[in-house]
Amino acid sequence: MHTNNSHDPGTICKAKIHAIKDTMGILSGKWKFHIIGTLLLHGTLRFMDLLREIDGIGAKMLSKELQDMEVNSLIKRTVKNTKPITVEYEITEYGKTLSPIIEELAKWGTSYRESLHKKQIHIAKKFPL
Amino acid sequence: MHTNNSHDPGTICKAKIHAIKDTMGILSGKWKFHIIGTLLLHGTLRFMDLLREIDGIGAKMLSKELQDMEVNSLIKRTVKNTKPITVEYEITEYGKTLSPIIEELAKWGTSYRESLHKKQIHIAKKFPL
DNA sequence: CAGGATCCTTTACGATACTG
């Protein structure tokens, strides 16, 4: 009965947890979900547009995060032959498969904020907004 | 037409991005999704169980992450009057509302790993597993 | 415009040791 243990509950658990780790490994850092979300909503954007659009990020971090995500084929970087050069970033088809995650994150964040209002909780460190 | 701009596309975009930021603010750090996933799958667990179950985490980080999540009402901490004392952690009803996110993360991670196998990509820094 | 290089500060994280 347990010669093949690939379907026992323990194994399924471990696999699921491992899958979460995989995802978070690729989307680690403070900004990746934010960047993906912005590109999903706006389509193609240039470096400076992203810098303006993503509140709080600096050029150094943006550059690094974009490189990480390009390496993992989540976004595409295109250099245009203008003067001076412009660079466009867009999400790939593969990157778009992240949108269910993004949608759930946005949904949860929205209802979280609503629940704070209902409970009339005042903003504090305890509830970071 | 734009006296009330709460429904124009720009505002909707900003709200969505902000919601993602809210969620990630609460679930920041390397371990929170991992802990939530583990508690969702196992139910109630003690401190030491979590320490064993969550591969790689140390006592300090686990303690800190659990406190963060308790403050935000995602988990419940119960001290049992045993000798020596034992402490049980479980997810709250509110914390369970995170499960759609966890499910999507697990789904994506699973298909990510499958896509690597299909493409016969060998594991490298480029594709962290 | 799109970034890389450099320097500096702060936060995140981890290992070890210790306490009720």
Added chain:
DNA sequence: CAGTATCGTAAAGGATCCTG
């Protein structure tokens, strides 16, 4: 058992200047 205290490292983040 369930943590806290202490220490040290690594990564995040910001500011400024520089280049093609």
